[in-house]
Amino acid sequence: MPIEKITSRKSSVVKNAAALLQKAENRSEAGLFMAEGARLCADAARSQTEIAACFFTENAAKKYKDYLDPVLKQTEHAYCIEEHIAPMLSDTKNPQGIFCVCRMPKRRADGLPVSAESDTRPCRHVLVMENIQDPSNMGNVLRTAEALGVRHLALVGTCCDVYAPKVLRGSMGAVFRLGIRRFETAEDCLKVLHAENITSLAAVPDSDATPITTIPFETGNWAVWIGNEGNGLTNEAIEHCHDRVTIPMRGRAESFNASTAAAIVLWEMERNGAGGTSYG
Amino acid sequence: MPIEKITSRKSSVVKNAAALLQKAENRSEAGLFMAEGARLCADAARSQTEIAACFFTENAAKKYKDYLDPVLKQTEHAYCIEEHIAPMLSDTKNPQGIFCVCRMPKRRADGLPVSAESDTRPCRHVLVMENIQDPSNMGNVLRTAEALGVRHLALVGTCCDVYAPKVLRGSMGAVFRLGIRRFETAEDCLKVLHAENITSLAAVPDSDATPITTIPFETGNWAVWIGNEGNGLTNEAIEHCHDRVTIPMRGRAESFNASTAAAIVLWEMERNGAGGTSYG
Numbered sequence: 001m002p003i004e005k006i007t008s009r010k011s012s013v014v015k016n017a018a019a020l021l022q023k024a025e026n027r028s029e030a031g032l033f034m035a036e037g038a039r040l041c042a043d044a045a046r047s048q049t050e051i052a053a054c055f056f057t058e059n060a061a062k063k064y065k066d067y068l069d070p071v072l073k074q075t076e077h078a079y080c081i082e083e084h085i086a087p088m089l090s091d092t093k094n095p096q097g098i099f100c101v102c103r104m105p106k107r108r109a110d111g112l113p114v115s116a117e118s119d120t121r122p123c124r125h126v127l128v129m130e131n132i133q134d135p136s137n138m139g140n141v142l143r144t145a146e147a148l149g150v151r152h153l154a155l156v157g158t159c160c161d162v163y164a165p166k167v168l169r170g171s172m173g174a175v176f177r178l179g180i181r182r183f184e185t186a187e188d189c190l191k192v193l194h195a196e197n198i199t200s201l202a203a204v205p206d207s208d209a210t211p212i213t214t215i216p217f218e219t220g221n222w223a224v225w226i227g228n229e230g231n232g233l234t235n236e237a238i239e240h241c242h243d244r245v246t247i248p249m250r251g252r253a254e255s256f257n258a259s260t261a262a263a264i265v266l267w268e269m270e271r272n273g274a275g276g277t278s279y280g
Numbered sequence: 281m282p283i284e285k286i287t288s289r290k291s292s293v294v295k296n297a298a299a300l301l302q303k304a305e306n307r308s309e310a311g312l313f314m315a316e317g318a319r320l321c322a323d324a325a326r327s328q329t330e331i332a333a334c335f336f337t338e339n340a341a342k343k344y345k346d347y348l349d350p351v352l353k354q355t356e357h358a359y360c361i362e363e364h365i366a367p368m369l370s371d372t373k374n375p376q377g378i379f380c381v382c383r384m385p386k387r388r389a390d391g392l393p394v395s396a397e398s399d400t401r402p403c404r405h406v407l408v409m410e411n412i413q414d415p416s417n418m419g420n421v422l423r424t425a426e427a428l429g430v431r432h433l434a435l436v437g438t439c440c441d442v443y444a445p446k447v448l449r450g451s452m453g454a455v456f457r458l459g460i461r462r463f464e465t466a467e468d469c470l471k472v473l474h475a476e477n478i479t480s481l482a483a484v485p486d487s488d489a490t491p492i493t494t495i496p497f498e499t500g501n502w503a504v505w506i507g508n509e510g511n512g513l514t515n516e517a518i519e520h521c522h523d524r525v526t527i528p529m530r531g532r533a534e535s536f537n538a539s540t541a542a543a544i545v546l547w548e549m550e551r552n553g554a555g556g557t558s559y560g
Contacts, residue, residue, distance in 0.1 A: 043532075136416070140537050147533030172533065213551060247547075252323075253427030253452065256543075257420050263540045264547050267527075271493060 003078045009085055017101050018088050024161035033163035035100045038064035041071050043173035048115045050103035051075040057083050060097030091165035111179035123152045125269040126223035130156040130237055134229055137259040139170020146174035148266045156183045186237040198223050202233050202241035205255040209246035217269045224265045229258045283358045297381050298368050304441035313443035315380045318347035323453035328395045330383040331355040337363050340377030371445035391459035403432045405549045406503035410436040410517055414509055417539040419450020426454035428546045436463045466517040478503050482513050482521035485535040489526035497549045504545045509538045
């Protein structure tokens with residue numbers, strides 16, 4: 001792998017990469033996104049994400065050698081950048097000095113990345129997020145889904161971009177491996193899930209809805225829908241789901257944070273397998 | 281209630297209030313903190329938090345009359361401020377224009393506020409947080425604890441201030457009602473919990489620890505310890521707890537976000553009562 005040196009902030013290679021940080025449109029048009037940090041870049045390589053370019057400072061190359069080596073084996077282009085260029089490629093306050101331009105993974109019909117060593121057992125549990133806007137929430141939900149073994153997510157409406165820098169970091173790389181499908185409308189998503197024989201449940205903060213603890217997640221195929229941070233699910237989603245479920249609350253609380261609600265739902269989907277050997 | 285007009289940004293009343301936003305030391309020295317926003321201020325009044333001063337813009341007084349009225353009934357001083365002063369008292373980008381200077385509630389030995397209509401049943405479940413630094417995490421954990429009915433928290437070491445503006449907002453006012461105790465060291469906290477006949481469990485991301493699903497939270501008294509965002513619990517805490525517990529994970533994930541781990545622990549503490557009538 002020949003390594004090219006970049007010393008100028010005017011480098012078009014750097015500018016094109018930096019544009020990927022700015023807008024979802026830039027990323028989707030190019031089919032590329034930026035991963036930042038030694039761990040995340042190594043994780044991209046390990047997850048068989050295609051790496052179009054790797055940028056690193058000399059200091060970072062020394063400090064994070066073990067992370068960088070597998071990335072350099074896989075990348076199509078490698079660039080050693082001067083320290084003063086690192087902030088242009090960074091979305092963080094203190095960049096580590098390692099960055100990758102990655103190709104968005106090709107995904108199967110069920111959303112799983114084609115090239116990764118994906119767990120391709122049939123999809124039994126799906127978390128659906130409708131209009132989730134906060135990148136921290138989105139990243140955290142993806143991280144939690146992977147940790148708990150829920151491999152399929154559906155994003156409906158105006159959810160934030162999973163390839164946004166903050167989502168990627170918060171997800172701890174789960175974006176590289178999870179099954180992720182996007183739908184423009186609740187109706188589109190419901191149709192597809194229905195055709196896959198998956199029962200959709202709308203999570204709502206209503207005490208008269210079915211308690212989440214009574215859903216037999218161990219049997220059958222289930223999707224639970226979580227709504228926007230401020231407004232919850234749309235009426236369209238609630239009306240067309242098969243049932244409404246709720247996480248029972250006490251005290252004065254009126255709702256959970258969206259990523260907390262998602263975490264409890266994900267946990268309930270899988271908890272009966274947790275601690276035993278029946279993970280499935 | 282006579283209402284004083286404030287037109288100058290040099291007002292010492294405003295400056296003293298603004299100082300409470302800046303530093304935990306300013307708050308603890310004065311025994312005061314700032315609540316911002318119509319809902320949070322109304323919530324403070326409703327939770328019988330003593331209100332030393334209320335600041336509001338004319339626009340806010342019209343727009344949020346129903347929220348402001350109960351606050352004005354309780355506050356010791358009321359100030360109508362001009363619009364240009366609101367940002368001085370605000371920690372948010374778009375201030376609503378309603379602010380309260382509140383007295384920190386006096387707390388009982390178990391941490392519950394003395395004056396609130398606290399639920400004073402004995403303390404059976406405690407969430408212990410050690411060195412939790414992120415105000416978003418702290419606020420979210422408090423909100424979740426209240427929603428799930430866990431009324432007792434213990435903060436060990438260098439946890440962020442629960443009266444910080446971001447924590448207060450994230451907690452949705454739970455700070456006004458929950459039992460909150462602070463301890464300098466893990467040892468101090470363990471001693472007190474032990475004397476209260478509460479068994480301490482250290483939450484760790486180790487697959488050989490006891491699965492959280494096997495703890496009989498319905499019987500006995502339990503405290504679960506959650507550690508710092510980056511480093512987890514200190515060795516001191518882990519060694520002196522009665523047992524180590526874990527939230528079983530799959531896939532490549534190495535850990536949960538601290539507030540997600542706390543949410544799952546809080547939910548497990550209370551889930552067997554959820555959906556039924558045995559909430560306790």
